[in-house]
Amino acid sequence: MSSIKFSGVKSSTAVDNNFIDNYMASAPNPAFSLVYIYGLRCAFGGISVSNGDIAQRLNMLESDVVNAWNYWADTGLVSLEARDGGLEIEFMTPPVPAKSAGSAEDRPIIIAVSPSYSPQDIEDIINQTPEVGELLKTAENLKGKPVSPKETEAIVWMHQSLELPFEVIFVLLSYCFGSDKPVRYMEKTAMDWAEKGISTAEDAGNYLSFSTNYARVLGFFGAGGRSATKREKGFVDKWLKEWGMSLELVELAASRTVENTGKVTFAYCDKILEKWHALSFTTVEEVERNDEDYKNTKAKTADTRQKLQPPKGVFNNYSQNTYTEEEINDILKRKGSIL
DSSP states (O other), X not given: OOOEEEESOOSOOOOOHHHHXXXXXXSSSHHHHHHHHHHHHHHHHTOOBOHHHHHHHHTSOHHHHHHHHHHHHHHTSEEEEEETTEEEEEEOOOOOOOOOTTOGGGSOOOOOOOOOOOHHHHHHHHHHOHHHHHHHXXXXXXHTSOOOHHHHHHHHHHHHTSOOOHHHHHHHHHHHHHTTOOHHHHHHHHHHHHHHTOOSHHHXXXXXXXXXXXHHHHHHTTOTTSOOOHHHHHHHHIIIIISOXXXXXXXXXXXXXXXXXXXXXXXXXXXXXXXXXXXXXXXXXXXXXXXXXHHHHHHHHHHHHHHHSOOTTOOTTSOOOOOOHHHHHHHHHHHHHHO
C-alpha cells in the first residue's frame, strides 16, 4: 500500500490521558506507542504518509510499523480500512480498562517534589494545625537537639502534602535519627510509604524490619555497603515473602553462589532456592541432611559398580586351561615340526 490517510482528530494535537495511563506502557513493544503518537501527529496536520515514511522518521523497521497498527487495531484504539490502494486509519476513543477493587492501580501516585516552605509558611501551618507543632517538638526530642531547617521542611511536608499519620511519621523519624540517615533518605522513604498506603505504626515498623533484610542479603553475597537494586529486591521479596525462606537458608544459597561463580548473581542463587523450595526445604538442617543422603547414595552406587567390574585380563565366559611344563614343551615341538 502506497500511503496512509488518517482521520478522526481535527482540532488539536493531544494524546488522550487514558492512552498514557492505560495503554502506552503496556504495549508489547515500546515502538508501538511511538507509531501511535506519530500517527496522531499526522492526523492533526492532515498529513498522508506511508509505513515506510513512518519507519524512516522513527528509525525503525517497516514491519514494526505494520505490527504496531495491527496491535492498536486489536485493542480497539484504531480502525484499519483498505481503500483506493492505500490504508485509512481512524483513531478511536480509547476505552477505559476495568480495574479490580482495591488493586494497586487505585493507590495514589506520589510525584517526587522536594518540600519547600518559608519560615512564615511553617509558622502559619503550625498556627493552623497544632499537631504539626507537636510533631516538630517530638522530632527534636528524638534527635536530642533542634532539627535543621531542611528536616523541618521535610517533616511538615510529610504531614501536609503526603498526609502521613502522626504515628507513621514518628516511626520514620525514630529510625532516621537513630541510624543517622540523611534528609533525602527520609523524604524518599516517606514518599514510598505514602504510595504503599502505610497508615499505622505497626505497618511502618514491619516495613522497616523487612527493608533491613535487603541489606542483610547483600551482605551474604559480600556486597554490603550499597543499596539493593529493584531487581534484587524482587528476588528477596520472592524468597522471603512468597516462598517463606529463612534468612539462614538464603545465606547458605548465597554462600554457595559465590563459591561456584565467584560473583554476586541473584539469578544463580534463585535457581538454588527454587530447587530447595520445590523440595519443601525450609531450614539449613534439611538441606544439609539432603546433601549427606546424596553423598551416601553416590558412594554406595560407586562401590556397587566397582564390585560388579570383572578383574582385568579375565574372560568371564570361558574357563582358562592349565598346562604343565612338559605339556607346553610338547606343544612347542609339534608346532615347530608343523612350521
